[in-house]
Amino acid sequence: MQADISQLKDAVATPGSAVSRWAQYYALTKPKVVQLIVFCAFIGMVLAVPGVPGWQDWGRMLTACAGIWLVAAAAAAFNCLVERSIDARMKRTAWRPTARGELSHSRALLFSGVLCAAGAAILLLAVNALTLWLTLATFVGYAVIYTLVLKPLTPQNIVIGGASGAMPPVLGWAAMTGQVGHEALLLFLIIFLWTPPHFWALALYRAEDYRRAGLPMLPVTHGNAFTRLQVFLYTLVLFAGCLLPFVAGMSGYLYLFAAVILGLGFCGYGWALLRNYSDALARKTFRFSLVHLSLLFAALLVDHYLA
Incomplete structure (x- = not known):
């Protein structure tokens, strides 16, 4: 994990290249965090299916994972945008492109919006409405309630805000069954x-x-x-x-x-x-x-x- 992050930091820090610009946008998605989110959602999907999933089940799982990944990545990008000044003061996050001022606010916001819209469309059209609304609620819980309200105000931020982070298996279960x-x-x-x-x-x-x-x-x-x-x-x-x-x-x-x-x-x-x-x-x-x-x-x- 550390090697992957180091490589991403190096790519982000290489100015003027297409790879650098791609890496900057990719870094906003907090890829390792989102991978864990999708993994937990996938486990929820598999456990919701009795027996061995069929081809139709696998197709639904992959589609749902894609939609959840996009919305989760959008939430991460929005978090990076909102916390850019905080990230700039922290050694752990100072390398992020929003903290370094390498991506404009409008570009980061547009990127987050496009990812969220794409993920929402996939979940609504190819999965089900319940998964869409639960995923959007998770987006709001993390990107807005946790990031803007809880994190700067209370030391219990991670306890209360942890509810949004605990949602992936619920999203996965809802994607396969249409219920929680x-x-x-x-x-x-x-x-x-x-x-x-x-x-x-x-x-x-x-x-x-x-x-x-x-x-x-x-x-x-x-x-x-x-x-x-x-x-x-x-x-x-x-x-x-x-x-x-x-x-x-x-x-x-x-x-x-x-x-x-x-x-x-x-x-x-x-x-x-x-x-x-x-x-x-x-x-x-x-x-x-x-x-x-x-x-x-x-x-x-x-x-x-x-x-």
Whole structure:
């Protein structure tokens, strides 16, 4: 992941080339974040289909993934536009083309609008109206409510705003069934509980960045020790939440085994972070959180076909 981001930064920083301009627009979409969003939506789609998907199912899945990708990318681009001055003050995001002033406001806004319109059209015409409206609600939740309202005002921004980030499996489920089942809500809950310890681990070792940007992230407003405690407590709650698909009969023992092992690993990182903090450990915790969610959902997928 770091290598991919470094290559993208290099391409963005190469002035005057077609590759550079393409890379600038591509960077606005936050590709790694959007890939995880689409992956979680795809898992929701597959789990919503009993048995092995047929060709028609696969066609619908690919179409829905394309529509969701476009709207998610539009939300990311809008976020980059709105937060350009904040990004410019943060080491982690100062390379973004909007932060560097390499893309005009009008171009970034037009790019976001085109992506959103294209994604919305695909979802409405080729998937279903419910998926369209849920996806647009997610766009508003992230790009407007989280970015413009919650993030600059409250240290609980990532907790409340995490609802929009937890929507992808619900979108996927709705795309295949035309409704929101309780199974989709369980997947929503898992991501909702996963988001705070994932993001606060990042915020811990980037605290000075957020302080310099004037954002009220938890390590800035409540300190390092309190944030570490919250990370650990959330990993415990997340551990319990990840067992719910098995308890509800949605998955089998393979998933249960993966959930326990991955959950213990995340709790272990949270405990180590609480006992003996270092930026390096916080970075490892953040990276493990990505592995945790990816493997957890992959285990759900494999278990679905082995059941």
